[in-house]
Amino acid sequence: xxxxxxxxxxxxxxxxxxxxxxxxxxxxxxxxxxxxxxxxxxxxxxxxxxxxxxxxxxxxxxxxxxxxxxxxxxxxxxxxxxxxxxxxxxxxxxxxxxxxxxxxxxxxxxxxxxxxxxxxxxxxxxxxxxxxxxxxxxxxxxxxxxxxxxxxxxxxxxxxxxxxxxxxxxxxxxxxxxxxxxxxxxxxxxxxxxxxxxxxxxxxxxxxxxxxxxxxxxxxxxxxxxxxxxxxxxxxxxxxxxxxxxxxxxxxxxxxxxxxxxxxxxxxxxxxxxxxx
Ligand code: FES
Numbered sequence: 001x002x003x004x005x006x007x008x009x010x011x012x013x014x015x016x017x018x019x020x021x022x023x024x025x026x027x028x029x030x031x032x033x034x035x036x037x038x039x040x041x042x043x044x045x046x047x048x049x050x051x052x053x054x055x056x057x058x059x060x061x062x063x064x065x066x067x068x069x070x071x072x073x074x075x076x077x078x079x080x081x082x083x084x085x086x087x088x089x090x091x092x093x094x095x096x097x098x099x100x101x102x103x104x105x106x107x108x109x110x111x112x113x114x115x116x117x118x119x120x121x122x123x124x125x126x127x128x129x130x131x132x133x134x135x136x137x138x139x140x141x142x143x144x145x146x147x148x149x150x151x152x153x154x155x156x157x158x159x160x161x162x163x164x165x166x167x168x169x170x171x172x173x174x175x176x177x178x179x180x181x182x183x184x185x186x187x188x189x190x191x192x193x194x195x196x197x198x199x200x201x202x203x204x205x206x207x208x209x210x211x212x213x214x215x216x217x218x219x220x221x222x223x224x225x226x227x228x229x230x231x232x233x234x235x236x237x238x239x240x241x242x243x244x245x246x247x248x249x250x251x252x253x254x255x256x257x258x259x260x261x262x263x264x265x266x267x268x269x270x271x272x273x274x275x276x277x
Contacts, residue, residue, distance in 0.1 A: 066181075187276070210241075
């Protein structure tokens with residue numbers, strides 16, 4: 001509302017009050033339960049972040065030496081704080097003090113990849129910033145500077161984080177292969193192996209379904225008929241891309257399950273269910 005006789009200022013005329021927008025006093029005309037989706041997203045993401053935070057800083061029960069199960073939250077383990085058997089990629093750092101994540105080397109890139117992901121952006125803009133909380137619901141903020149200005153301009157780094165995510169997925173694949181280890185050090189398969197393999201397959205599916213990946217494979221091609229292999233690859237990742245949201249959530253769940261299972265076995269709470277050796 002403006003005082004009688006005064007003109008609205010620019011900030012008052014942005015968003016749903018911008019010139020040319022329908023003049024509707026209500027925040028939304030939606031009558032369905034539009035609050036449910038952002039609330040659910042807020043709750044689930046908060047639980048996951050809290051779990052990941054506790055597990056990454058605890059530096060406990062992240063490695064089962066007998067079967068070479070290494071938690072994805074602590075991989076690659078390249079500090080002197082890790083047991084020598086977990087340091088397949090060498091020792092890059094000295095001892096980490098308590099509360100420093102053992103996967104410090106890749107964590108900033110992993111967080112950067114997820115935080116700048118097109119789907120997660122939608123999810124946390126809606127659920128944490130209410131910007132807007134749902135379609136056709138006015139946001140509470142008066143200004144919106146978009147992603148062309150600081151700080152959100154950094155969202156455009158996503159394509160570079162994608163490249164880092166490919167390297168991290170390769171490391172996770174290596175960990176899954178190493179998990180085919182039996183009690184005697186030879187070949188073996190346990191439930192932990194199966195969980196780690198499923199996790200890594202889904203991580204690859206999530207990474208390949210990335211919008212940047214789709215653009216790298218099929219972008220700037222004027223005629224697909226001249227590049228049949230790229231067309232095939234682009235068709236494949238395009239199909240995965242339609243499931244990007246589902247893969248984003250599924251991989252959060254499989255990461256949690258993989259880490260949780262390894263924590264239970266490593267702490268001696270349960271024994272690994274062995275299938276072979
Ligand atoms: S768009 Fe989600 S990971 Fe790239």
